[in-house]
Amino acid sequence: ISLVLVILIIGAILFGVLIVADIVVRQAKVTQGFDLSEKAYMAAETGVEEAAYKVNKDFCRVDTTDCNASGALSLGGQYITTLSIDKKEPNTGQTTGLGEDITNSNPWEAALSTSSSLLLSLDLNSQNKIYPDSITISQNPSGLGELIFWECQTIGSPRTCNESFQTSTTYTTFPQTLNTAPSDSHYYKIRINNTASETVTYTLTPSSDHSLPVGAIIESTGTYQDYERKTKFTLPKWQIFGGE
Numbered sequence: 001i002s003l004v005l006v007i008l009i010i011g012a013i014l015f016g017v018l019i020v021a022d023i024v025v026r027q028a029k030v031t032q033g034f035d036l037s038e039k040a041y042m043a044a045e046t047g048v049e050e051a052a053y054k055v056n057k058d059f060c061r062v063d064t065t066d067c068n069a070s071g072a073l074s075l076g077g078q079y080i081t082t083l084s085i086d087k088k089e090p091n092t093g094q095t096t097g098l099g100e101d102i103t104n105s106n107p108w109e110a111a112l113s114t115s116s117s118l119l120l121s122l123d124l125n126s127q128n129k130i131y132p133d134s135i136t137i138s139q140n141p142s143g144l145g146e147l148i149f150w151e152c153q154t155i156g157s158p159r160t161c162n163e164s165f166q167t168s169t170t171y172t173t174f175p176q177t178l179n180t181a182p183s184d185s186h187y188y189k190i191r192i193n194n195t196a197s198e199t200v201t202y203t204l205t206p207s208s209d210h211s212l213p214v215g216a217i218i219e220s221t222g223t224y225q226d227y228e229r230k231t232k233f234t235l236p237k238w239q240i241f242g243g244e
Contacts, residue, residue, distance in 0.1 A: 039077045040229040044222030046071075047079030048233045051218045055083070055235060059125040059158035062216055069220075077224040085130060086215040086234055092118075093201070102212040104132075107205035112194035116242045118202065120214065122180060123187035124237065125159050130213055131183040132206035137192065138175035140201045146193040147171040149178050151186050161187050214238050 050069040060066040067083040087101045093111030102108045110118050122131055139145050153165035180188055194200050206212040215236040222229045 036224050036227045037229065039073075039075070039224040040222045040227040041231070042222065043073055043077035043079040043224060044220045044229045044231045046073060047081040047220035047222060048218050048231060050079075051081045051083055051220070052233070052235050055124070055216055059160055061127045061158070062124045063126045063128055063130055067216070077222060079220055079222045081218055081220040083219075084217045085124070085213050086217045086236075087211040087213050090214060090236070090238065092240065102204070102206060102214065104206055104208040107203045108212065108214075109201055109203050110192070110240065111199055111201045112192065112240070113199045114194060114197055116194055116240060118190075118192045118238065118240050120190045120204070120238045121187075122183065122189070122213075122237070123161070124213055124216065129184055130210065131180050131188075132208075132210040132212060133181040134177050134179055134207045135190070135212065136175055136177045136205045136207075137190070138203045138205070140203070141198075142174065143198075143200065144194075144196040145172065145174060145200060145202070146195055147174070147176055148189075148191040148193070149176075150189040150191075152188075153186055159185075159187075 047069050050071065051067055054060040054067045054069060055062065062083060062085055068081055070078070070080040072078045088099050089097045089102050089106065089108050091098055092109065094109035097106040097109070100106050112118060124130065137147060148168055148170050150166065150168045152161040152163065152167075154160060155162040178188075178190065180186075190204075192202050194202075204212065215234055215238065218233045218235060220231050220233070222231075
């Protein structure tokens with residue numbers, strides 16, 4: 001009986017050891033899978049950073065494949081990206097049109113609280129014309145407000161701002177129609193300052209020839225061995241800041 005009991009005890013111990021070993025192996029596989037997946041994600045994020053640099057610093061042409069990035073990390077992993085122009089109306093307190101293209105029939109509405117500002121940069125380089133010929137800016141309710149319109153002549157290839165040929169105009173009445181027709185040779189910045197003591201909705205209406213780009217969309221795929229991770233990043237060319 002003692003021998004049988006000893007055998008049963010040893011069997012139970014061995015069974016427990018096998019279970020623990022199996023759990024350890026499974027945990028090791030999960031940990032390894034997590035590490036490999038993270039390396040794939042790191043590769044995808046690297047692709048986003050490179051593509052964003054191409055847009056903001058290298059002034060790649062966003063309507064071509066110039067802005068697409070691909071490469072490999074020194075620790076392993078590859079990435080490849082694609083880029084498209086973002087023309088969708090962002091969430092800025094509007095009542096209609098959220099997520100739809102900003103067009104003449106669907107203008108961009110931005111609700112600005114007291115002392116807040118909207119800054120929009122029209123400086124995406126392109127092979128073909130992507131910006132509208134004009135942008136009309138109005139306010140509701142009518143009252144105090146300030147609009148600053150910068151324009152800069154571009155030089156070189158890729159096109160960059162020639163600061164020697166940069167001008168700005170300030171307006172304090174609305175509506176105002178800004179001429180952006182020569183966007184193939186100029187970059188622009190629009191800043192709207194709400195100087196009223198209440199929230200004011202400003203509407204930016206592009207002319208009917210083009211939608212209004214507000215940024216770029218970067219889609220990146222990272223791979224490491226058999227693992228693949230995808231990420232999507234919106235690179236905005238606008239910002240709301242300040243306010244109460």
